[in-house]
Amino acid sequence: GEEVAQTPKHLVRGEGQKAKLYCAPIKGHSYVFWYQQVLKNEFKFLISFQNENVFDETGMPKERFSAKCLPNSPCSLEIQATKLEDSAVYFCASSRSFSNEKLFFGSGTQLSVL
Amino acid sequence: GESVGLHLPTLSVQEGDNSIINCAYSNSASDYFIWYKQESGKGPQFIIDIRSNMDKRQGQRVTVLLNKTVKHLSLQIAATQPGDSAVYFCAENLDYKLSFGAGTTVTVRA
Numbered sequence: 368g369e370e371v372a373q374t375p376k377h378l379v380r381g382e383g384q385k386a387k388l389y390c391a392p393i394k395g396h397s398y399v400f401w402y403q404q405v406l407k408n409e410f411k412f413l414i415s416f417q418n419e420n421v422f423d424e425t426g427m428p429k430e431r432f433s434a435k436c437l438p439n440s441p442c443s444l445e446i447q448a449t450k451l452e453d454s455a456v457y458f459c460a461s462s463r464s465f466s467n468e469k470l471f472f473g474s475g476t477q478l479s480v481l
Numbered sequence: 482g483e484s485v486g487l488h489l490p491t492l493s494v495q496e497g498d499n500s501i502i503n504c505a506y507s508n509s510a511s512d513y514f515i516w517y518k519q520e521s522g523k524g525p526q527f528i529i530d531i532r533s534n535m536d537k538r539q540g541q542r543v544t545v546l547l548n549k550t551v552k553h554l555s556l557q558i559a560a561t562q563p564g565d566s567a568v569y570f571c572a573e574n575l576d577y578k579l580s581f582g583a584g585t586t587v588t589v590r591a
Contacts, residue, residue: 371524400578407568410525410581423578458524465577467513467532472524 369393371473373459374441379479380449388476389441392461398422399442400462400470401434405455413457415465416442422465449480491586500558502585504571509552513574516545516556518567519584525570528556563589 372391380386392399401413412426416436427434431450436442446453456477460470494500506514512533517525531538531545531554538545544557554571568584 402581407519407584409583410570410572410579412578412580415578423576460524466574469515469527469530470579471527472517474522474524 371459371461371471372441373457373473373476375476376474377477377479379481381481382451383448386446386449386453386478386480388444388457388459388478390443390459390473391441392459393471396461396463396471398462398465399436400460401442401444402458402460403455404458404475410458413444417465446478449478451480454478454480488583489585490583491588493588493590494561495590496563497560500556500561500565500587502556502558502569502571502587504554504556504582504585506552506554506571506573506582507580508573508575509549511573511575514545514547514554515572515574515579516543516554517570517572517581518565519570520567528569558587561587561589563591565589 374389399416402410404410414424414427414434415422419436431447434444456475458475460472462468462470515530516528519525529540529543529545536547542559546555566589568586570584571582572579
């Protein structure tokens with residue numbers, strides 16, 4: 368596609384429930400990034416992929432967060448046992464390369480944990 | 482025009498005036514910088530970028546200035562319009578990922 372497509376737009380979960388977010392990068396882009404934005408503030412890097420391989424996961428809370436980018440499937444970000452502080456907008460972005468290349472962002476998934 | 486010397490979280494500007502948004506970046510090794518615009522309920526939208534071997538780059542109504550000596554980046558918007566109201570973020574390319582600064586909320590007064 369011509370744009371990064373994220374689904375769902377909104378997701379509401381009770382504390383302790385699982386949340387799964389999806390992202391289809393722009394066609395031809397091999398690099399995918401996930402960012403978390405809390406209260407419209409700064410973007411926190413979570414994880415990046417080169418095709419289906421994890422490149423950098425230094426931003427991921429290891430215990431409850433996981434992500435995948437499998438061939439011929441949308442990328443996904445999963446949060447097991449959500450907590451109140453996971454409430455945020457999660458953005459996916461894609462690019463053609465890792466360095467010196469702008470990222471194209473999706474519209475985000477608003478996750479509300481109640 | 483309206484300008485700020487240091488990063489401020491908000492900027493109010495009269496329609497038709499010029500705006501200047503400032504950003505300090507963290508790492509002298511960063512070699513690529515981007516300005517993004519984020520409107521309410523949307524993802525960041527690319528405005529303009531600049532590589533570290535340049536100190537100025539112009540686009541349509543926008544100019545980015547890079548001062549590597551003091552690790553400072555600025556975005557100038559000429560003849561600010563109501564549609565320019567948004568939150569603006571600078572980002573630096575560091576360790577193969579973009580690291581974002583705090584945003585500046587620009588409000589355009591009619």
